[in-house]
Amino acid sequence: MEVFSYSRLSKYESCPAAFYRHYCLHAEGVPSEASVTGKAAHAVIEAAMKLGCKEEMFFRVMSEIALATSPLEIKPEQVFILTYRNPVLREFHPDNRVEEHFVVPLDDEDPFAPKVQGYIDLWRDGSHIELIDWKTNYKAYKPTDTHQLGLYAWYLSRRTGRAVRGKLVFLRLNEVLEHEFSYRDMENAREWAYTLAREIQDKLCMVNEGADHRQLFPTKVGDACRECEYAVECIDGNLPPVPGEVKTYQEAEALGAEILRLDAALGQMKDVLKAYVSVCGPVVVGGRQFALVPSVYWKWSPGSLEAAFEKIKQEGKNPFEFLSLSAKQIEKLGWSEDALHELGAAKRKSVSFRDIAAN
Ligand code: SF4
Structure with missing residues (x-):
């Protein structure tokens, strides 16, 4: 090189x-979403600068073109907002x-x-x-x-x-x-x-002369792993000597087993680190840190929810664009699917990938 x-x-x-x-x-x-978005944003700005074109429509069209062959599903609007x-x-x-x-x-x-x-x-x-x-x-x-x-x-x-x-x-x-x-x-x-x-x-x-590349170019677990394109192969911080992909059912099964192990290990590792952080304070890893971060949420009583409803109306907005019934709340109400259809609710389906009990 x-x-x-x-x-x-x-x-x-x-x-x-x-x-x-x-x-x-x-x-x-x-590829990570960050790298694909970054490349598309650079392509849009490059085209605009080279052609001296500052029109909003040009940025919109170029954002679509820049993502036309993207390996990930990213909305062109995201790139437009970043560049215009x-x-x-x-x-x-x-x-x-x-x-x-x-x-x-x-x-x-x-x-x-x-x-x-x-x-x-x-x-x-x-x-x-x-x-x-x-x-x-x-x-x-x-x-x-x-x-x-x-x-x-x-x-x-x-x-x-x-x-x-x-x-x-x-x-x-x-x-x-x-x-x-x-x-x-x-x-x-x-x-x-x-x-x-x-x-x-x-x-x-040295590698050309026969040295093991894994010793001369070792893995370095840390901040970079978050965006690493090889993270999926890097089990226990070690990469297999030859890059591969899942080709057979047996390999897919082994990968699934590793995911279950990593999921369990991750939970336990987080518990161990949390215990350390709660006694000794934050732990910095590259540009990231593990810390106890307070989170805030608002608890709404029926009365305060009613007051919020009125306030949204007073501000000239539609309260129902802000309030909705979750699946859990519908379960509590005990309404049937027919009743929900009659009310005009539309059923939407999505598919999520997760592990569930096998038959
Ligand atoms: S996931 Fe593995 S290969 Fe990727 S940066 Fe981390 S240690 Fe290196």
Whole structure:
């Protein structure tokens, strides 16, 4: 492997096994909703910026096109809402360079230096270089919290000799976090990439010479597992040596047995961790933490429900759009299906996947 990217390197850093499976074994994984939505949102913004088209209808149509071949069922409206918003619309500019690809060696002094490539969402030249990256994360983070923008800033500064100001635009949150990259920030990012790329190259040489890839690229259980495309195969934090899929009934049965075991184990593991947290406080795992989080709910007496009904009416809204009868409440009333039909209720069926007692 000669050419690396920020996503390759950060995947290796977060879990070497997932990196090896994805980039070396080219194993198909289960895509996450977050990654599919993110790619679609980037495609819509790219098309709009390249064509200079700010029309609402264009964003709507492009959101549908971007999801036309999606492996997951995601509503185009979700992508439209993410992309047709002010932090995107105000970045339209005639000097924009959109989705520009670059490949550069990570060290000019080293003739065998690994290379880094990237697609820069947006950049433009002005009194300084403006560098923009769209994010669909649920939580914002600073441009210096990862090395992605630092690496792109290093490339742009090397190419233009200008100061670089980077912006992360968090589409879901309408939040923009900016940073003016110093020489040290950019060098830190380059050194991070160079060191990891060299480490990966050395390990891949050893694998070529016969070393076990599972020892050199071990699993790293943690925060990254939540979005990992291989989580389904990663039983007990270990991946089988060759990626596979369920092909026979026996394999499906073994998978079902493992699900029952994991379900039971998960409940017990949560109980153990909860006991620890309740005595010692929160436990942080990467960007997540296990903590006792208070939850609030409202208990409605018949009188307070009646008052709420009247208040909704006074506000000119239809109370029945907010209040409904649950399946449990209908059971308490003891009404038959015929009675429910007579009242005009429509029966809806859905199918859920779960384990039930076998016959
Ligand atoms: S589930 Fe976690 S440990 Fe397993 S491959 Fe994915 S990131 Fe690595």
